[in-house]
Every structure is written in structure tokens, then in C-alpha cells.
Amino acid sequence: MARTLLDKVWDAHVVAEDGGETLLYVDLHLLHEVTSPQAFAGLVAAGRPVRAPARALALFDHNVPTTDQARGIGAVADPEARAQLGRLMENSARHGIERFAMGDPRNGIVHVVAPEQGRTIPGSTLVCGDSHTSTHGAFGALAFGIGTSQIEHVLATQTLRLRKPPAMRVTIDGVAGPFVSAKDLALGVLAAIGVDGAIDHVIEFAGPTVRALSMEGRMTLCNLAIEMGARSGLIAPDDTTFAYLAARLGDISAHVPAWRALASDTDAVFAREAHVSADALAPMVSWGTTPAQVVPVDGRVPDPATHADAAVRRAQERALAYMDLVPGQALAGLPIDRVFIGSCTNSRIEDLRAVAALVDGRRVAPGVRAMVVPGSGLVRRQAENEGIAETLRAAGFDWREPGCSMCVGMNPDRLATGERCASTSNRNFENRQGTGGRTHLMSPASAAAAAVTGRITDVRTL
Numbered sequence: 404m405a406r407t408l409l410d411k412v413w414d415a416h417v418v419a420e421d422g423g424e425t426l427l428y429v430d431l432h433l434l435h436e437v438t439s440p441q442a443f444a445g446l447v448a449a450g451r452p453v454r455a456p457a458r459a460l461a462l463f464d465h466n467v468p469t470t471d472q473a474r475g476i477g478a479v480a481d482p483e484a485r486a487q488l489g490r491l492m493e494n495s496a497r498h499g500i501e502r503f504a505m506g507d508p509r510n511g512i513v514h515v516v517a518p519e520q521g522r523t524i525p526g527s528t529l530v531c532g533d534s535h536t537s538t539h540g541a542f543g544a545l546a547f548g549i550g551t552s553q554i555e556h557v558l559a560t561q562t563l564r565l566r567k568p569p570a571m572r573v574t575i576d577g578v579a580g581p582f583v584s585a586k587d588l589a590l591g592v593l594a595a596i597g598v599d600g601a602i603d604h605v606i607e608f609a610g611p612t613v614r615a616l617s618m619e620g621r622m623t624l625c626n627l628a629i630e631m632g633a634r635s636g637l638i639a640p641d642d643t644t645f646a647y648l649a650a651r652l653g654d655i656s657a658h659v660p661a662w663r664a665l666a667s668d669t670d671a672v673f674a675r676e677a678h679v680s681a682d683a684l685a686p687m688v689s690w691g692t693t694p695a696q697v698v699p700v701d702g703r704v705p706d707p708a709t710h711a712d713a714a715v716r717r718a719q720e721r722a723l724a725y726m727d728l729v730p731g732q733a734l735a736g737l738p739i740d741r742v743f744i745g746s747c748t749n750s751r752i753e754d755l756r757a758v759a760a761l762v763d764g765r766r767v768a769p770g771v772r773a774m775v776v777p778g779s780g781l782v783r784r785q786a787e788n789e790g791i792a793e794t795l796r797a798a799g800f801d802w803r804e805p806g807c808s809m810c811v812g813m814n815p816d817r818l819a820t821g822e823r824c825a826s827t828s829n830r831n832f833e834n835r836q837g838t839g840g841r842t843h844l845m846s847p848a849s850a851a852a853a854a855v856t857g858r859i860t861d862v863r864t865l
């Protein structure tokens with residue numbers, strides 16, 4: 404029977420089946436400081452050891468400040484953050500789990516580090532106590548974000564117990580115009596299918612436009628699968644994948660035939676299908692408080708009064724009020740206070756190159772505070788070697804150390820109440836970047852354009 408990519412990875416990892424649930428073997432378990440402490444505590448309380456410490460890697464990202472990391476946990480002012488980071492240091496040491504501690508140049512955001520280290524492998528299974536684990540699907544790895552009790556279960560058994568999700572295919576074709584990046588494709592899919600358009604499915608992204616993306620772009624796309632309601636995202640591995648991995652792992656030729664064979668069979672059937680054409684897409688900017696509340700940068704925010712559905716109307720009214728926008732207002736030209744370039748969506752070298760290319764010879768607009776937070780210490784180092792850091796600093800950007808930073812208000816990088824931010828992250832929820840902060844999601848190039856003009860700007864006109 405014809406099988407999807409999801410079927411193939413799934414079938415190769417089944418340990419046992421029971422009443423519709425499957426025990427799936429987990430090849431790699433990524434840990435971070437926020438969701439792991441209780442899981443380790445539960446394990447210890449149950450008197451159980453970590454089953455396969457060599458299949459775990461611990462990283463420090465959500466709570467870390469993005470300055471002074473060489474000082475280690477001593478640099479962390481917040482007591483709760485310090486405690487969580489300290490517990491992951493203790494737990495990784497106690498259970499023999501490899502870690503890249505704060506200040507280690509290999510440390511950074513979990514979803515940036517594992518691919519960069521060549522740990523995210525086609526056809527493998529990967530879990531992390533973090534919703535954006537879908538990012539790793541860019542390599543054809545089946546990657547699930549899991550909760551704290553599941554983390555404990557994986558630590559104890561190296562398996563995950565779950566029902567098999569159905570597969571959905573999102574096909575993107577057409578040629579993306581200038582400055583229509585992977586982020587714009589993802590926001591375009593979100594605008595088309597909504598935040599529950601893929602609910603409980605695993606999305607396979609397919610089609611020529613997806614094939615043309617770099618690995619960085621594919622990771623951005625799969626990162627946002629979770630915002631579409633999906634359990635995860637997947638892209639079939641191909642020559643682009645193999646080149647990325649060969650650069651990190653050396654000779655991978657023995658694996659390539661099996662990895663290539665992971666692609667969905669041509670006659671495989673998907674439970675759901677969606678099509679999006681890149682031809683029609685412009686650079687996208689979110690206006691509201693869900694990632695699907697997004698319009699082309701040259702568009703206008705909606706007028707709730709035109710909606711027949713009362714629930715949609717109320718949700719739009721609330722989002723407009725929170726964002727301090729009026730119905731029908733043009734987005735371009737809206738003044739911004741802050742710019743955040745970073746997060747597991749857009750903090751890789753290609754993202755930073757796009758920003759540097761735009762701001763080279765320009766200046767951050769007066770009154771705007773703009774920060775760039777590389778996704779890992781190695782991205783940071785590479786950007787320094789390529790002269791990107793110098794270009795950004797010369798333009799007036801704050802060049803910081805790696806971490807989740809202002810993607811989520813769990814560390815000192817936060818918006819003040821009422822501040823409006825052009826952000827390359829993935830979530831624009833109320834209060835996420837700081838209490839009362841107003842987030843506009845967009846691509847790195849669009850955020851760079853906002854930084855130098857001080858306004859939401861159509862980067863194509865710069």
C-alpha cells in the first residue's frame with residue numbers, strides 16, 4: 404500500500420501497539436530548562452534511571468539573558484530563571500546527559516542547535532518539551548513537542564505513547580516574488596488555512612516552491628506548522644538536505660538511498676490537502692494577536708463590521724483594540740518602537756544575512772531600539788566572521804548573545820506596555836513579548852526595513 408513520509412518514519416519506530424495507541428521509539432530527546440525540572444523530579448521520585456542518556460541533549464535558551472553569558476548562571480538576575488537553569492545543570496550532570504551550558508558557543512535555541520550540530524536526522528524521531536519542535540521536520544524527522552509528563556515518560560523509557568495523527572499535505576507552487584521569504588510563505592499559508600486549518604494533523608509541505616527553499620527556509624516553514632494547529636511539520640529529504648548534512652557529518656553517502664526513499668509514494672493518500680500559490684503572495688505582516696491575523700504589507704487591517712460571523716467579529720475587535728489599530732487602517736507607515744530579529748523561526752545565518760544586506764549603509768531610525776539575537780553561539784560566531792555583526796552594529800543594532808530573548812517574556816528582553824514591535828518570531832499573542840506589548844510578525848527583511856524607516860514598510864519599496 405502506498406505510504407506517506409509520515410507512515411514511513413512512523414512504521415520504522417513502532418515498539419508496540421495497544422488499543423489504538425502506539426509506543427514509538429524516540430531517537431533524540433532535546434531538553435531545555437523550562438519544561439524539564441518537574442520531569443526529572445518525577446523520575447527520581449519514582450526511583451527510575453534515565454533509560455538512554457546518550458539519546459538526549461540539554462540546552463539553555465528560554466531564560467538566559469542575552470548579555471554576559473560567559474559569567475554562566477551567575478549572570479542570571481531572576482531567581483526563578485536561575486533555579487531552572489541550575490536544575491538542568493544538575494540533572495544533566497547527575498544523569499549523564501550531554502549539555503551545552505550557557506556561555507558554551509554551541510549553546511543556543513534548541514531548534515537551532517540540533518540541526519546545526521547535525522543531530523536532526525532524516526527518518527528519525529525527535530521530541531522536546533517545546534511546541535516548536537516541529538522545526539526539525541524540515542529534515543524529514545518526525546518531531547513532536549511534548550508536555551512535562553511525557554518528558555518524564557521519554558526519560559524513563561525512550562518511547563512516546565500516542566495515537567497516530569493523520570497526514571495533511573500543504574502544496575505550495577508558483578514562484579515567490581522579491582522579498583517573499585519562507586516566513587512569508589508560512590504566514591501566507593496561515594492566512595489561507597487559519598490557526599486550526601491543520602488541527603491534529605501532521606503537515607507535509609510539498610511542491611516546487613518548498614523544494615526550492617534552503618534548509619533554513621524549510622526550518623522556518625516547519626517551525627510555523629504548529630501555529631496552523633498541526634502536531635508537526637515534515638518535508639521530504641532531498642539533495643538540499645543531504646548537502647546540509649554532509650557539511651556537518653562528512654560522508655553520508657551510505658545513508659542517502661534510504662533517506663531519499665522516505666519521500667511519500669506518488670499515489671499516497673492524505674487525509675487533508677491544501678494548496679497555496681506563491682505567485683500571489685506579498686511580504687506578509689500580522690496585524691492581530693494570532694499568527695493567522697495577517698495581511699500583505701501593502702494591505703489594510705480588516706473591518707470587523709464586514710464579518711457576518713459574530714465570533715469572528717468579536718475576536719477581530721478585541722485584537723484591534725489590543726493592537727491599538729482602527730478598522731480598515733493601512734499597515735504600511737505605522738510607527739514602531741522596537742525591532743526584534745531572532746527566535747527559532749528566524750535567527751539562522753541566512754536570516755541575519757538578509758538583514759545585513761538591507762541595512763548595510765543605512766541607520767536604525769531615531770527613537771527605535773532594534774536588537775538582533777542569533778539563534779546559537781555558532782551562528783553568532785559565523786555572523787562575526789562574515790562581517791554581518793559589524794554591519795549591524797554600524798547601523799545601530801544591538802548585537803546580542805544567543806537565546807529565545809524577546810520571542811517570549813521569560814528573560815530580561817521584553818517590550819514595555821504599549822510598545823509596538825516588528826518581530827521575526829512566531830507568536831503575537833497578547834502580552835507574550837512583555838505585558839501590553841504589541842507584536843507584528845514578519846520576515847527578517849521586513850523587520851530590517853521597519854528598523855531603518857521606523858515604520859512598517861513594504862521592503863520592496865526601500
Ligand SMILES: CC(C)[C@H](C(=O)O)[C@@H](O)C(=O)O
Pocket residue numbers: 437438465532533534535548811
Ligand atoms: C516555554 C515553552 C514551553 C514554550 C513552548 O512550548 O512553545 C515556548 O517555547 C514558546 O514558544 O511559547
Ligand code: SF4
Pocket residue numbers: 464465512533535746747748806807810811828829
Ligand atoms: S525562540 Fe520562541 S518559539 Fe522558539 S523555543 Fe524559544 S520561546 Fe519558543
